[in-house]
Amino acid sequence: MRVIDGKVEGRELTKKFLEEVMLIPNGEKVNMCIQCGTCSASCPTGYAMDFTPRQIVAALRANIIHEVLVSNSVWLCASCYACTVRCPAGIPWTDIMYQLKRLGEDEGIIPRVKKGHELATAFNSIIDKYGLSAEFLLMLKFYFRTGIFKALGQLGFATKMLTKGRLDLGAHKIKGIKGLQKMMAVMEERK
Amino acid sequence: MAASNGKKYTYYPGCSQTKTSRAYDASVRGVAGKLGIELVELEDWNCCGASNYIAIDARKAFVLSARNLALAEKTGRPDIVTSCSGCYVILAKAKKYIKTNPKLHKDIDEALATDGLTYTGNVSVRHVLDVLVNDVAEQRIRAAVTVPLAGLKVAPYYGCQIGRPYGEFDDEEWPHTLDDLVAWSGAEPVNFPLKSKCCGGILMTTQPKVGRTLVGKLLKSAKDAGADCIVTACSLCHVTLESYQKKVSRHLGEDVNIPVLYFTQLLGRALGLTHKELMLKDSLTHAEAVLP
Numbered sequence: 001m002r003v004i005d006g007k008v009e010g011r012e013l014t015k016k017f018l019e020e021v022m023l024i025p026n027g028e029k030v031n032m033c034i035q036c037g038t039c040s041a042s043c044p045t046g047y048a049m050d051f052t053p054r055q056i057v058a059a060l061r062a063n064i065i066h067e068v069l070v071s072n073s074v075w076l077c078a079s080c081y082a083c084t085v086r087c088p089a090g091i092p093w094t095d096i097m098y099q100l101k102r103l104g105e106d107e108g109i110i111p112r113v114k115k116g117h118e119l120a121t122a123f124n125s126i127i128d129k130y131g132l133s134a135e136f137l138l139m140l141k142f143y144f145r146t147g148i149f150k151a152l153g154q155l156g157f158a159t160k161m162l163t164k165g166r167l168d169l170g171a172h173k174i175k176g177i178k179g180l181q182k183m184m185a186v187m188e189e190r191k
Numbered sequence: 192m193a194a195s196n197g198k199k200y201t202y203y204p205g206c207s208q209t210k211t212s213r214a215y216d217a218s219v220r221g222v223a224g225k226l227g228i229e230l231v232e233l234e235d236w237n238c239c240g241a242s243n244y245i246a247i248d249a250r251k252a253f254v255l256s257a258r259n260l261a262l263a264e265k266t267g268r269p270d271i272v273t274s275c276s277g278c279y280v281i282l283a284k285a286k287k288y289i290k291t292n293p294k295l296h297k298d299i300d301e302a303l304a305t306d307g308l309t310y311t312g313n314v315s316v317r318h319v320l321d322v323l324v325n326d327v328a329e330q331r332i333r334a335a336v337t338v339p340l341a342g343l344k345v346a347p348y349y350g351c352q353i354g355r356p357y358g359e360f361d362d363e364e365w366p367h368t369l370d371d372l373v374a375w376s377g378a379e380p381v382n383f384p385l386k387s388k389c390c391g392g393i394l395m396t397t398q399p400k401v402g403r404t405l406v407g408k409l410l411k412s413a414k415d416a417g418a419d420c421i422v423t424a425c426s427l428c429h430v431t432l433e434s435y436q437k438k439v440s441r442h443l444g445e446d447v448n449i450p451v452l453y454f455t456q457l458l459g460r461a462l463g464l465t466h467k468e469l470m471l472k473d474s475l476t477h478a479e480a481v482l483p
């Protein structure tokens with residue numbers, strides 16, 4: 001049995017989430033939400049979200065978190081910080097959206113619309129290995145995971161970029177990659 | 192070449208600038224040369240992690256930034272300067288988080304120590320636009336203009352992450368620094384209501400319909416304002432605005448094609464840099480046709 005929202009599991013996961021939010025600078029302000037909806041009205045992608053930012057706070061207060069995590073909402077956040085700078089209560093909204101993304105990852109709760117998550121994990125695997133991004137490799141990994149035929153729609157763009165000399169087919173490592181990997185391992189151990 | 196004011200800056204190009212947005216990198220360096228700003232590239236910098244790493248693992252994302260900031264500290268120069276708004280906000284954010292979370296700071300210290308680095312957080316994170324507008328400033332820039340761009344109407348597009356959330360050097364909602372710089376270069380900034388509205392960034396790849404809607408609104412707003420071109424100050428915004436204009440036009444049922452330039456290409460031309468030096472041929476939107 002997975003999480004049933006509003007019941008014990010939903011409460012525990014919400015509690016865990018709110019504890020993590022308290023570690024975000026100004027995270028405690030989430031308790032001050034007055035449900036005014038300024039965040040949702042400011043959000044450029046809110047129109048397409050299952051739960052708008054305001055609705056997410058209302059859901060969390062009802063211990064509904066699993067449904068939020070599997071919804072399309074959190075990965076539609078483009079990280080533009082419009083909600084964050086406009087919130088009259090000073091809630092760091094964008095950072096809370098990031099925390100929701102991480103909670104889903106930590107709990108193994110995969111969102112219904114997976115592409116944002118797939119792109120992020122593909123990107124991170126490249127950084128872990130090289131210390132630098134590699135556009136072409138990233139696109140290969142992304143379309144391999146999400147549907148290789150979709151990549152056909154990108155052929156025109158890729159060809160244009162290649163012709164212009166703007167597409168690097170290779171991947172390059174930083175000199176200090178071993179050192180960086182050690183640092184990452186320390187952060188993992190001390191979690 | 193203008194005389195240097197003696198201040199050297201650590202330059203952090205970021206991944207996009209090495210290939211996809213190499214014209215941004217070239218024009219930033221070109222403009223710096225013309226204005227006597229000394230940019231010294233950070234030795235063996237790594238990716239900032241963008242908005243992806245932090246969405247999966249914040250602690251590792253912060254050590255990515257901390258390594259860059261620690262390498263910058265080692266140089267003794269007080270500022271790290273980047274031209275990508277994504278890199279800019281990520282570096283600034285890591286600084287804020289590390290400062291307010293002692294456990295995180297301690298872990299970062301231990302992690303960096305494995306490779307002989309130390310982090311104190313005393314390097315200022317700056318955007319190239321900030322350095323140009325505030326350190327070089329109006330008088331020196333106006334004085335260095337040799338190619339007048341009079342009559343060129345420009346929509347200054349800031350994107351989201353240059354002013355938000357920290358608003359270090361410009362307003363979070365209604366910024367003006369890029370408008371100023373366009374005016375100093377001799378061109379005319381148009382009233383562009385969506386100048387700090389988000390372009391959707393990576394959503395163009397992960398949620399194309401949403402991405403096209405967002406970009407469509409921006410391009411249409413710029414055209415409605417009577418602009419001949421848009422200038423950008425972020426590599427991701429730039430590629431998002433320039434790459435899919437045909438698809439976006441189809442999506443909207445309206446022609447919203449418009450040339451997109453890096454703001455440093457516009458300024459660079461005003462300062463006398465050539466089309467070749469500014470790599471205008473890299474453009475997917477015939478940016479070269481806009482400039483004299």
